[in-house]
Amino acid sequence: MKIFGKKEKKPRIKLGKLESREARMGYLFVAPWLVGVLAFLLIPLAQSFYYMWYNIRITPNGMKFTFLGTGNFTQIWLENPEFPQQLVTYIWQTLIEVPIIVVFALMIAIMLNGKIVARGFFRLIFFLPVIIVSGPVMNLLVSEGASSIPAMDTQAIVSAMETVLPVSAAEGIGEIFSNMIMTLWYSGVQILIFLSALQKVDPSMYEAAKIDGGSEWECFWKITLPTIKPMILLCSVYSVIFLSGNEQNELITMIKDAMFSGTKEKGYGYASAMAWMYALVITLITLLFFLLLGSKKDHYDRLVKKHQKQLKKEEREAKRIERRGRRNAARMEKIQRKGKFTTYDGSGDY
Amino acid sequence: MTAQAITKKDLRSYFTKEKLHRFMFGTREKQGAGKMIAIYGLLICIGFVYLYPIFYMISTSFMDQNDLLDTSVKWIPSHFYLRNYVDAGASLDFVASFFKGILIAGIPTACNILVDMMVGYGFARYEFKGKKIMMAILIFSYILPKQVTMIPTYVLYNNMGILGTIWTFALPALFGNGLNAPIFILIFYQFFRQVPKVLMEAAAIDGAGHFKRFFRIAVPSAVPAIVTVVLFSFVWYWNESYLTELYVQGLSGNSIWTNLVVQLKNFDSSFASKATVGSTATSLNESVRMAATSLSIIPLLIMYLILQKQFVESIDRAGITGE
Numbered sequence: 001m002k003i004f005g006k007k008e009k010k011p012r013i014k015l016g017k018l019e020s021r022e023a024r025m026g027y028l029f030v031a032p033w034l035v036g037v038l039a040f041l042l043i044p045l046a047q048s049f050y051y052m053w054y055n056i057r058i059t060p061n062g063m064k065f066t067f068l069g070t071g072n073f074t075q076i077w078l079e080n081p082e083f084p085q086q087l088v089t090y091i092w093q094t095l096i097e098v099p100i101i102v103v104f105a106l107m108i109a110i111m112l113n114g115k116i117v118a119r120g121f122f123r124l125i126f127f128l129p130v131i132i133v134s135g136p137v138m139n140l141l142v143s144e145g146a147s148s149i150p151a152m153d154t155q156a157i158v159s160a161m162e163t164v165l166p167v168s169a170a171e172g173i174g175e176i177f178s179n180m181i182m183t184l185w186y187s188g189v190q191i192l193i194f195l196s197a198l199q200k201v202d203p204s205m206y207e208a209a210k211i212d213g214g215s216e217w218e219c220f221w222k223i224t225l226p227t228i229k230p231m232i233l234l235c236s237v238y239s240v241i242f243l244s245g246n247e248q249n250e251l252i253t254m255i256k257d258a259m260f261s262g263t264k265e266k267g268y269g270y271a272s273a274m275a276w277m278y279a280l281v282i283t284l285i286t287l288l289f290f291l292l293l294g295s296k297k298d299h300y301d302r303l304v305k306k307h308q309k310q311l312k313k314e315e316r317e318a319k320r321i322e323r324r325g326r327r328n329a330a331r332m333e334k335i336q337r338k339g340k341f342t343t344y345d346g347s348g349d350y
Numbered sequence: 351m352t353a354q355a356i357t358k359k360d361l362r363s364y365f366t367k368e369k370l371h372r373f374m375f376g377t378r379e380k381q382g383a384g385k386m387i388a389i390y391g392l393l394i395c396i397g398f399v400y401l402y403p404i405f406y407m408i409s410t411s412f413m414d415q416n417d418l419l420d421t422s423v424k425w426i427p428s429h430f431y432l433r434n435y436v437d438a439g440a441s442l443d444f445v446a447s448f449f450k451g452i453l454i455a456g457i458p459t460a461c462n463i464l465v466d467m468m469v470g471y472g473f474a475r476y477e478f479k480g481k482k483i484m485m486a487i488l489i490f491s492y493i494l495p496k497q498v499t500m501i502p503t504y505v506l507y508n509n510m511g512i513l514g515t516i517w518t519f520a521l522p523a524l525f526g527n528g529l530n531a532p533i534f535i536l537i538f539y540q541f542f543r544q545v546p547k548v549l550m551e552a553a554a555i556d557g558a559g560h561f562k563r564f565f566r567i568a569v570p571s572a573v574p575a576i577v578t579v580v581l582f583s584f585v586w587y588w589n590e591s592y593l594t595e596l597y598v599q600g601l602s603g604n605s606i607w608t609n610l611v612v613q614l615k616n617f618d619s620s621f622a623s624k625a626t627v628g629s630t631a632t633s634l635n636e637s638v639r640m641a642a643t644s645l646s647i648i649p650l651l652i653m654y655l656i657l658q659k660q661f662v663e664s665i666d667r668a669g670i671t672g673e
Contacts, residue, residue, distance in 0.1 A: 022476055025560045029472025030484065032465050033535070036525025040503060041491050047502035063505070108396070111389050123662045125397045128404075131650045131661075134589030136615035140643045144410070144636050146403040181403055192665040199666075237493070244495050247592050255497045256596065259504075268501050275497040286493050 051272040072273035075265055083274060086251050087281060089171055094285055097176055097183050098239045102232060105187040109194035130188035135247020142179055186242060190235040197231040233293040237286055244282045251278055411641035418637060434641035441621040442613045442642055448649060451609030454598060455587035457516055461523035462534060462583045463576060469526050470538025471568055492532035507597060514600030516607060529586055534579045537668050541575040542568060574667035577660050588650060591615050610646040617642050
């Protein structure tokens with residue numbers, strides 16, 4: 001009651017008293033995060049952007065900055081070929097691994113989505129790696145050779161790949177195949193996301209499709225896939241980010257090593273330059289997946305719109321034909337009239 | 351001759367194409383046997399391949415030197431051999447690392463929950479200027495690799511003098527920037543948006559303030575989301591070795607903090623140093639390494655088996671997939 005009374009006394013144009021108080025409470029709730037973002041994200045981001053143009057030496061009196069310009073980048077690209085090489089291998093690996101992870105997760109989710117007796121048990125198995133995957137555990141398992149599928153001849157695959165693809169790509173793919181189980185292990189969360197999404201697809205849609213004579217194969221492509229498309233995007237992005245921060249990834253180890261390297265040219269600035277390039281690559285890969293999979297509009301909306309567009313086009317076409325017909329008729333009439341009624345001087349107009 | 355012809359004919363009329371098809375692929379009401387066999391076969395095969403590294407690890411960890419060299423011993427060790435576990439446990443400093451690991455994972459998780467829940471609630475319930483930009487920054491902060499901000503943050507912690515303490519994990523978590531915090535904030539955001547608005551309005555009419563509404567209505571209704579976030583946050587902090595080494599250990603080597611995965615990472619060197627002290631220790635072989643790996647994942651494995659239902663239903667109930 002009090003609120004309304006005050007509002008009448010002092011009318012505001014922009015925000016009502018209630019709204020502005022609500023907004024203030026909103027800021028209060030997100031305030032810790034805002035401070036955190038400023039302190040642990042935006043300011044460090046600016047700092048590392050600043051660092052990457054400098055050579056930084058650590059002295060007892062603090063950090064000593066020497067301006068290099070693009071020196072760090074030329075150093076990385078020209079004199080230390082390992083980083084660019086790893087970067088290219090990383091790009092190849094991510095672009096291949098993410099679809100493998102997503103397709104595998106979707107496959108398992110679809111199989112588990114049917115009437116399965118021991119669904120809980122299988123879910124338990126396929127989610128298990130999520131709690132195990134950590135850098136050291138994975139590294140140890142890989143180094144013991146426990147990570148390749150027992151019956152798969154990886155060597156043959158790699159040598160076959162090398163004849164078709166560039167070396168860096170073949171190397172990456174070979175690594176993926178020899179660590180196939182590890183790649184599949186990253187799909188635990190994705191399986192659950194897909195499973196949860198699949199169970200929320202409206203069953204009446206399948207019923208309607210079946211009545212119209214659609215096979216299961218068609219149902220999958222026309223109903224299931226478009227409905228869970230946002231989840232595919234979500235899983236792809238999750239996989240990209242997970243792979244990027246994963247300790248199996250040698251790039252992040254290289255950045256850390258460069259950070260604490262005692263040599264003259266390496267150090268914080270050098271590592272910052274590396275990190276920025278790495279971040280740029282990851283952002284580009286994420287964007288690529290967004291472009292490929294992300295569309296704001298619903299699939300069915302799009303179909304309807306397409307149909308409407310088609311209808312409009314036909315309508316326009318019909319109108320044009322009609323207009324043309326009318327014009328032609330008028331012209332004909334004019335010509336006919338011309339033939340009938342000639343003016344006295346013969347010029348045709350009055 | 352005639353009898354045979356009759357039986358063949360009978361068979362042909364009995365096993366029609368439609369019947370076979372129905373048997374294999376099923377009808378609308380019943381799933382076909384062929385399809386079921388295919389699905390179960392695939393699931394069991396993939397499941398075995400999936401768990402192969404774990405089977406390998408467990409089987410190898412019980413083998414002694416002779417079993418490793420003997421090619422006839424493949425899966426089942428010739429006798430029950432626990433020495434690997436004793437040695438590995440000693441090198442990992444298992445008990446101390448275990449409890450420290452619980453603290454390293456538990457304290458930031460607690461901070462994460464509290465703050466992320468508040469932030470998620472703020473984003474979900476209130477309209478204010480700049481909300482869209484903030485959400486964009488939130489997502490951006492998730493995509494951005496940690497390596498970019500890692501170096502200045504390291505310098506910051508160093509200047510604050512908290513390098514090598516648990517604060518390096520707890521402090522960002524207290525300010526909503528812990529490990530994978532954007533995911534948790536988004537989970538809470540999604541969850542609180544689904545809590546009916548009428549409920550909040552009813553409480554407001556009954557005179558509940560903003561904080562009372564949050565603590566009395568929003569928090570109790572968010573239990574499924576809280577469970578999800580607790581589990582994931584704990585597991586992710588537990589398994590983090592890169593940042594733990596960098597921040598909580600501070601790379602100085604004299605920090606008291608450590609957890610099992612970091613110990614596992616430095617296992618080879620610590621085993622070597624232990625082996626020179628104790629004369630009876632066996633030489634470092636893959637059995638010991640696998641025993642150490644098993645030891646480092648056993649705590650989470652037990653937790654997983656106890657809380658399996660919460661784990662596998664976590665994503666379903668946190669409402670990530672909508673509705």
